Amino acid sequence: MRKILLIGVALTAAVLMSVVVMGCQKKAESAAGGGQAGDKITLTMLEYQNVTDESEVAVWNTLLTEFKKENPNIELQIDPLFDEAYHNKLQAMAVADQLPDIMFLWPGKRTGAVTGSGKIKDLRPWLKGHESEFAQTAVAAQGPNGEIYELPEQVTATHVMFTNDKLLNELGLTYPKTLDELINQGQVIRDAGYIPIAMDNGGGWQMQSCFLSALAERTAGRDWIEKALTGEAKFTDPEFVDALKVIDTLAKNKMFSPGINQADYGQALTDFVTEKAVYFIDGGWRVTNLVTELSDDQKSYISLNVFPAVPNTKGQEESTSMVAGTGYGMNSKLEGARADAAWKWIWFYSGPVGSKIRQAEGALPAYNLPVPEDSDPMEKKLTSFIANTPAGYVIDAKFSQESMGVLQPALQEMTLGSLTPQQVGANFEKWIAENEPTRQ
């Protein structure tokens, strides 16, 4: 027994020793490497990446290889994180004043606490003269004085009503022009065993971001949203309640996926790709998935539309909701050569080279690039959709994350039948009036 114990202790000690020695060696090597290459610039980067997504990682590796080829003197020390873990770390680093040199940022409120802290550099001096090379929405102001904290990689339409035209034809239906027409199709679609509108709202944000925002543009419009920010307009106004009523009507008429508020994000996509649903409401980013998930035959009859006309339209008709995409920003402490090196990455990623690489993999870059002839049919459809569809604000890009913690569960309750559209509007208005910084 004692012998076994001694062997165990010896083995553990040996493993620990080797780990320590290896660690020391690695540290010494990296220090030596940094010392030898005189003008080599090493930058730390907090990267938003799902490392379990093979296609995402493959695109990332291509980008990195190309960047290293172009900039052999810049070394990136990358720390990839995803979802809440990323946001928690970014926030903690910002609070501790230990932000990395480069970080992934959102144009709106998602990383608003960090971008608004004064710890992120305004990219306008570097971007000057290149503005016209980007889609107009992409270079819109992100800060109170027109600052641009991150260079958007893409422009995102948060509402697309993907339609299976083949199923519609088989059921003897055509794409509806109005809400009433759509609701009348519901019974026919359900009787045939299909889901009328595939949507998943387990996370709560989908209904707000991918649907309510577009509806609010129809019934209220951009100006009304601007007024709601300052308190000139209220969420109890008919303009906003009318948008809520559309969702309520659809829920009451069983138009959405059954158990919509329980479904994890991705369930609706599966239902649509496997042709269990006629319509599918989600963001334009879903095209990346459809490029790989749909067969060539399917791609010929899947179309991208906006939701049909709704009653009491005061904003733009046949509109969607659009927002500038995410991108990289840099620490405000960076100066001189280090700041220039950070910009090289930012420009590489969202500029012509990185955009071309990402476009080849199904992304719709914010940088203006001609659509390649050989690009996927779904990408061509999305490019056409973005170019020809008027757009309004996405609500969660204008109002705080915390306010979404009130609106989104209220939308879930409304679709579950526990709250009326008027109550949702009243609850949201009450919270906004008491807490939203723009109303104070």
Next chain:
Amino acid sequence: MSLPVSEIVRDETRPGRSFLRPGAVTRKPSRQPSQKSGMTMGASKRKSFLILLAPAVLIYAAIIIFPIIFNTGLSLTKWSGFGEPKWVGFGQYAKILTDPVFLHGLRNNFLVVGVSVFGQIPVGFVLAYIIYRRMVETERFFEVMIFLPITISPVVVAILWNQIFSTSGVFTQLVRVIRDDPRYVFSIFENKQFAIVPILFVILWMYTGLYMVIFIANLQKIDPEVLESAKMDGASEWQILFRIIIPLMVNIIFTTSVFAITGSLKSFDLIFVFTGGGPAHYTEVVSIYMYLNTFRYYNYGLGAAVSMIIIVLSVGLIYMALGVYRYFASRYE
């Protein structure tokens, strides 16, 4: 065993009995320590204690005491992580205690505590008793099977059960086929009052095995001769259980209750992965409420206040359990 360097010390409070003080310095009995040398010894001992304890106390202060004090102060402020915290007194507490989302979460938490204390512990004890008294064949098999869930990570357990009950899960698909209803979903999750029930079931399933093992370990400490003599005296199985075993287990029941209460009030991982607290906060518990406010909405003051409430509730419930324990302990004495 010889005792060359230890001193046999007379326990003056219990005449006739003596005990060993291991490691005590050998002294010649004839030499009485002077007042001065006694003080020197005391000072030296105090110094030793200080040197030995200081590192542990410093670490404890840094990672436990300081965060508690800091957290208490933080709970009286409004702070988003940037700039100076704004003093709001008990404003955060007032906000929390009037927030229907928090109150619903608290109600869910009490249900989790309830199912832990009045579900896991009794069921765990009954299962342990059945196995200990060999009322079933192949008791080892049952022991392993019941204990198995606790060896799986709560995150994995949550994903597995979610896969069963989700809208595309096994259970849902099966019922859709049986009832020929393609729109069927497990609608209990859409009911504000009962959405927490499936989670309570999973918690019961998962942690009962842990309490069973604790009870089995303690049941095995009971001298079998006591039970045999009770049987020879004609005691029934019920009498053995209620007159011998439960009185001997009171302190263990108390300990497991403390585990169950503290574990339940901070329960987070399983529920967060299972439902994320949704839909519409229906399955939210206090720790998720704290997490969302602190790390998603950056309301550090409010999050700190919620954590203080969790501590107060934990201590309160543990004292209640202690009261119940003392009542039964005195009764069985």
